[in-house]
Amino acid sequence: MNSAEEIWQSVLELLKDRLTPTALSTWFDECKVIDINESRMVILIPTDFKRSVVEARFKGYIKDALREIFSGDFDVLLVGEKESKNITNPPEQKPSDLSGNDYYTFENFIVGPSNSFAHAAAKAVAEEQTKAYNPLFIYGESGLGKTHLLYAIRHEIRRKHPDYNIVFVRGNDFMNELITAIQMGKNIDFREKYRSADLFLMDDIQIIAGKNSTQEEFFHTFNTLYEAQKQIVFTSDRPPSEMYTLADRLRTRFESGLLADIQPPDYETRTAIIKNKSIQLGMILPDDVVNYIAENMTSNVRQLEGAVKKIRAYRDLSQGENSEITVTSVARIIKDMFKEKTAYIPTPDDIIEETAKYYGLTSAELRGQSRTRNTTLARQIAMYQIRRLTNLSLQDIGGLFEGRDHSTVLTSIKKIENSMTEELNQTIKDITANINARG
Ligand code: ADP
Ligand code: MG
Numbered sequence: 001m002n003s004a005e006e007i008w009q010s011v012l013e014l015l016k017d018r019l020t021p022t023a024l025s026t027w028f029d030e031c032k033v034i035d036i037n038e039s040r041m042v043i044l045i046p047t048d049f050k051r052s053v054v055e056a057r058f059k060g061y062i063k064d065a066l067r068e069i070f071s072g073d074f075d076v077l078l079v080g081e082k083e084s085k086n087i088t089n090p091p092e093q094k095p096s097d098l099s100g101n102d103y104y105t106f107e108n109f110i111v112g113p114s115n116s117f118a119h120a121a122a123k124a125v126a127e128e129q130t131k132a133y134n135p136l137f138i139y140g141e142s143g144l145g146k147t148h149l150l151y152a153i154r155h156e157i158r159r160k161h162p163d164y165n166i167v168f169v170r171g172n173d174f175m176n177e178l179i180t181a182i183q184m185g186k187n188i189d190f191r192e193k194y195r196s197a198d199l200f201l202m203d204d205i206q207i208i209a210g211k212n213s214t215q216e217e218f219f220h221t222f223n224t225l226y227e228a229q230k231q232i233v234f235t236s237d238r239p240p241s242e243m244y245t246l247a248d249r250l251r252t253r254f255e256s257g258l259l260a261d262i263q264p265p266d267y268e269t270r271t272a273i274i275k276n277k278s279i280q281l282g283m284i285l286p287d288d289v290v291n292y293i294a295e296n297m298t299s300n301v302r303q304l305e306g307a308v309k310k311i312r313a314y315r316d317l318s319q320g321e322n323s324e325i326t327v328t329s330v331a332r333i334i335k336d337m338f339k340e341k342t343a344y345i346p347t348p349d350d351i352i353e354e355t356a357k358y359y360g361l362t363s364a365e366l367r368g369q370s371r372t373r374n375t376t377l378a379r380q381i382a383m384y385q386i387r388r389l390t391n392l393s394l395q396d397i398g399g400l401f402e403g404r405d406h407s408t409v410l411t412s413i414k415k416i417e418n419s420m421t422e423e424l425n426q427t428i429k430d431i432t433a434n435i436n437a438r439g
Pocket of ligand 2: 146147
């Protein structure tokens with residue numbers, strides 16, 4: 001069920017059709033829902049006079065609206081400050097936007113054919129129905145709900161087992177923490193932290209592909225937890241088979257659990273998501289507007305959410321007749337979001353940054369003069385990639401690196417081309433995937 005405040009916003013939307021704006025703002029401005037269950041809504045109205053007017057004149061409207069929303073009858077109880085103290089359940093907080101850990105629950109996840117398998121798998125894990133889905137590996141493109149599901153699992157397990165040591169870590173943080181731990185000689189602490197988890201959730205694991213020292217440590221963490229029969233869940237923007245420089249033993253482990261992919265939502269699911277998100281934000285959009293958005297925005301859920309937020313901001317900021325939400329106004333508001341995404345052309349900075357990251361270096365180190373083996377190779381790869389993925393001239397590329405001209409760039413590129421082993425080829429594929437994931 002939605003939070004009390006969200007339901008109240010939906011009630012107000014319906015009342016707008018029946019009451020004048022003046023009546024609404026005069027009598028309902030102090031209303032605050034402080035409790036709701038299946039059969040009763042409790043509303044706090046601090047001013048006695050307002051409370052008595054709402055009681056006498058508007059309570060029936062509120063009940064009608066609730067019946068419309070839930071297809072069921074509700075009691076409506078209006079209380080003042082003093083009585084409200086006796087209502088035990090604290091009011092739920094409305095998420096101020098559509099984010100925050102408390103928002104990412106199973107209840108707020110809309111299920112459709114594109115994500116039902118991943119959803120069911122995540123739910124089974126959260127409900128501890130089986131130990132067979134271990135590890136659970138959820139993959140799919142950006143903005144389709146992977147992180148949402150991971151948080152939902154955490155939410156559920158935390159509720160059931162407040163004593164569990166739940167570790168939630170992003171692949172990137174795991175890697176950075178590990179690097180720091182090694183530098184500070186704190187490997188033991190690092191191990192202890194991760195290997196004592198009762199539930200291990202790792203978001204965006206694709207980042208560890210190719211990073212040998214990270215993979216090594218990760219492998220041991222994984223084994224320890226796996227052998228202790230602790231549940232493990234990963235998300236990734238690609239399946240294990242496309243993480244090119246993943247150690248084979250890790251790939252085998254990942255594939256021995258359950259792989260669940262998420263696809264972009266179909267039309268029906270998009271409609272359901274748009275409706276749900278707008279209700280959560282206190283709006284009920286006309287059907288033709290919902291359909292319009294669903295027809296035009298097809299790629300991912302984050303984008304749908306962005307459109308709904310933009311429409312609400314527009315509604316909140318504009319006054320009077322301009323604020324009406326119609327297909328025409330919506331088309332204007334979200335016009336720039338429709339633009340077909342043209343093929344992503346990475347910038348040289350993106351390429352340098354991703355290549356550096358892959359080798360555990362900073363962009364500055366890569367651009368600089370250091371000649372350690374690792375840095376030299378990384379620099380050559382970066383030059384090769386910039387040449388391949390952008391239309392910069394050799395001279396321009398040289399200008400991106402300290403003290404290099406077109407001839408050193410050419411030498412570097414040749415070097416890479418001439419030593420293209422299977423391993424190097426896979427490394428380049430992984431870096432390219434990381435670069436494209438930014439687009
Ligand atoms: P990913 O991790 O796959 O890039 P996220 O989990 O961050 O994507 O989802 C992006 C946004 O879209 C989040 O705000 C999330 O709540 C929302 N979202 C994605 N899928 C759904 C869904 N099926 N139902 C409701 N919201 C969704
Ligand atoms: Mg994510």
